[in-house]
Amino acid sequence: MGPRRTPRLLSFRRDEGQASILLLFGLTLALLALTLLFVRVGAAGDQRSRVQTAADAAALAAVSALQDQAAASLAVGDFPMPMYDEEVARARAEEYAKANGAVLTDIRASDNVMGRNGNIVRVEVRGAVCQKELEEDGSRHWGDVVCDGSEEETATVVGTASAIAIAEFPECGRSGGMITCAGGDISSVEQARRVIDVHLIDQEGRFIFDPDVVFGGGAIVDCSSLGQLHPTMCRVHEILQEQFGGFYLEAGGYRNEPTSDHGYGMAVDYMMAPLGGVPSDEMHANAITVINWVIENSHQLGVKGIIYEQHIWNATAGNPVGPWQSVRRSMGDRGSNTQNHIDHIHLAAGPGPMR
Secondary structure (H helix, E strand, O other): OOOOOOOOOOOOOOOHHHHHHHHHHHHHHHHHHHHHHHHHHHHHHHHHHHHHHHHHHHHHHHHHHHHHHHHHHHHOOOOOOOOOOHHHHHHHHHHHHHHOOEEEEEEEEEEOOOOOOOOEEEEEEEEOOOOOOOOOOOOOOHHHOOOOOOOOHHHOOOOEEEEEEEEEOOOEEEEOOEEEEOOEEOOOHHHHHHHOEEEEEOOOOOEEOOOOOOOOOOOOOOHHHHOOOOHHHHHHHHHHHHHHOOOOOEEEOOOOOOOOHHHHOOEEEEEOOOOOOOOOHHHHHHHHHHHHHHHHOHHHHOEEEEEEOOEEEEHHHOOOOOOHHHHOEEOOOOOOOOOOOOOEEEEEEOOOOOO
16 A cells, blocks of 8 residues: 555635735726816816906906096086096006906007097906916916916916906986986986996907097087077087087088078088098098997987988988998989088987988
8 A cells, every 4th residue: 555645735826806906006096196187177277267257357447447437527417538547447457456366467448439438448467376387378278287386486387367348338418407327317426337337348349549549629619609509409419529529620500591400400510621621531530430429329319310421321211220331321422522521420410300
């Protein structure tokens, strides 16, 4: 009988446990990376929101200067002539940007009336929190930014944001010596402020504000100098002078002309060039600006029609409201610059049809 052998115990390697541990470790790292990514993207989004809030606040603060100035004019019985004051607007914008953790980097004004009043203001601000990977040329989206606030300031580029705000002024008239806006008499600065709407918008005005814009420069004349004007025509004349100053060289009102509104005190001719002449480019631009404003507000003013540059717009004939170039109708050649209304604007206001 041979020697007895001790049986060998078979041993098996069990890799399942090791794989589970590695998988768990990998998932933990992935979750950690995702968490870090969400934190970073969230921080970037939060910073973007903060900077945009600062820009919005700065823009609204800048146009509030126009609101204050116009309200003060209305409260003493003057029609507002908003005029952008960069020193005041910049100071207010800087104050509100700083209060919201940002720095004002740019401010400019524009409008839709040939650069006359600057009632639309755009600001740009720079955030005060580090944004390490935001490129100066804007090629990186805010969501791509990685910044935890610990980086050296000299190695970072900060985020920027911009905003545009407008001060919109209501249609105002004069009643019994008082200014009336939005259907009510203006008796205080606070009341006037409430009728001036200040809000954010998406687009700047068509014209950059120009403090050197000159309108007409003619003498401002009162209604008594224009003959026996109808009260409606007189009111329109006064409002135009409040809104546009001496936009004309001289004016003519009532004359004995029964076939025309002039004979009823319901028309005024505003000379944009010397008699028989042609307006300069600047004076022509002034004329179009005034005409567009009159057409837009014709219903409230009681305007019947306008004749200029051998064209007519007649509200009493049902002509639509819109820009002069799109709503005017051509007239036949009457033989001279004056008869063709090249050198002047004929404006009629009052009851009845246009004559």
